[in-house]
Amino acid sequence: MIFLGPDHLLPARDWLVSLFERDRITLAERRALLAGLPAEGGAPEKPVCVCFGVGESRIRAAIDAGCVSVEAIGTATQAGTNCGSCKPELRALLASVPA
Numbered sequence: 001m002i003f004l005g006p007d008h009l010l011p012a013r014d015w016l017v018s019l020f021e022r023d024r025i026t027l028a029e030r031r032a033l034l035a036g037l038p039a040e041g042g043a044p045e046k047p048v049c050v051c052f053g054v055g056e057s058r059i060r061a062a063i064d065a066g067c068v069s070v071e072a073i074g075t076a077t078q079a080g081t082n083c084g085s086c087k088p089e090l091r092a093l094l095a096s097v098p099a
């Protein structure tokens, strides 16, 4: 599959798979597929951790679930466990949460 778009953000894989698994899709779904955006889902989230495609909402969910360190976020989401270049952003997200 080739995806051409104005940025490097890809639509959610699950959404794409669900469309390709069907025999037919609606006109609205066809348009959404060509645009690379789910009709009701909005734009894909920019990943904070590019290595594992982990976005801010998933990291915030991990923090809400009790992760209080970059290492804990890594254990929960894999973010920050490869090249480590996203660790400053993970620390910033941790710091943005009221104690």
Ligand code: FES
Pocket (backbone or CB within 6 Å): 048, 049, 050, 051, 052, 079, 080, 081, 082, 083, 084, 085, 086, 087
């Ligand atoms: S960008 Fe997060 S580990 Fe590489």
